[in-house]
Amino acid sequence: MTRDVPAGAAGEYVEIGFIRKPVGLRGWCGVTPHGATLERLDAPCEVFLGIDPGALETVRLREVRDEPKGCRCLFEGCEDRDAAERLRDKSIYVRGDALPRLAQSRYYHFELEGLRVVAEQGGAELGIVRRVQNYPSVDALEIAGTDGRMVLVPLRDEIVRDIDREAGCITIAASNLDELFE
Incomplete structure (x- = not known):
C-alpha cells in the first residue's frame, strides 16, 4: 500500500515505511520500506508513528531485520502480537533534517x-x-x-x-x- 509522503527535508517529517501486519508472537511488525532509509537506520533510534503526519507519536525503534518481502521491525514497548496489531496501517517517519546529506548524484x-x-x-x-x-x-x-x-x-x-x-x-x-x- 502506498502512502502520501510529507514534504520531506523541507518539511518536518519524511515517511520511510508502512507497517503492514504483526509477525510472530513477540511484537515484531512486518514493514514495507520506502527506499533503503529504514534498513540504514542505526537502531535503536527514535522514529515517529502515525496515520496522519500532523499527529505522530514518538517511539523507539529497537531493531530492524531485512526480509525478502520488506523488513521486520521491533519497537520499544511492543512486546506481543496484540501490541504489534495496534501498530498496523501506521506509517514510520523520521525527521527530515536528521537524514544524512547525500552526494550530488544521489537522492531520496x-x-x-x-x-x-x-x-x-x-x-x-x-x-x-x-x-x-x-x-x-x-x-x-x-x-x-x-x-x-x-x-x-x-x-x-x-x-x-x-x-x-x-x-x-x-x-x-x-x-x-x-x-x-x-
Missing part, C-alpha cells in the same frame, strides 16, 4: 516528488512525478502525464538520463516509452 525518493519530467529528445514536457513506487525488482517513477494519465517509468539509468533537483526536472529517454506518453 521524496526529493523526486513534484519534479517535472521531460523527454531527452526535444525537451517536451511529459508530466510530473507524483511518487516513487518501490517494487521488488525496480523502483519506478509514478508520473501524472500532461494528459492526466498515470504512467509508471522504471528508475533505471538507461531510461532516466538526468535528475536535476535544483532545476526541478528529470530527463528521460522517452523514445522507448513513446506509446506511454502519446
Whole structure:
C-alpha cells in the first residue's frame, strides 16, 4: 500500500515505511520500506508513528531485520502480537533534517516528488512525478502525464538520463516509452 509522503527535508517529517501486519508472537511488525532509509537506520533510534503526519507519536525503534518481502521491525514497548496489531496501517517517519546529506548524484525518493519530467529528445514536457513506487525488482517513477494519465517509468539509468533537483526536472529517454506518453 502506498502512502502520501510529507514534504520531506523541507518539511518536518519524511515517511520511510508502512507497517503492514504483526509477525510472530513477540511484537515484531512486518514493514514495507520506502527506499533503503529504514534498513540504514542505526537502531535503536527514535522514529515517529502515525496515520496522519500532523499527529505522530514518538517511539523507539529497537531493531530492524531485512526480509525478502520488506523488513521486520521491533519497537520499544511492543512486546506481543496484540501490541504489534495496534501498530498496523501506521506509517514510520523520521525527521527530515536528521537524514544524512547525500552526494550530488544521489537522492531520496521524496526529493523526486513534484519534479517535472521531460523527454531527452526535444525537451517536451511529459508530466510530473507524483511518487516513487518501490517494487521488488525496480523502483519506478509514478508520473501524472500532461494528459492526466498515470504512467509508471522504471528508475533505471538507461531510461532516466538526468535528475536535476535544483532545476526541478528529470530527463528521460522517452523514445522507448513513446506509446506511454502519446
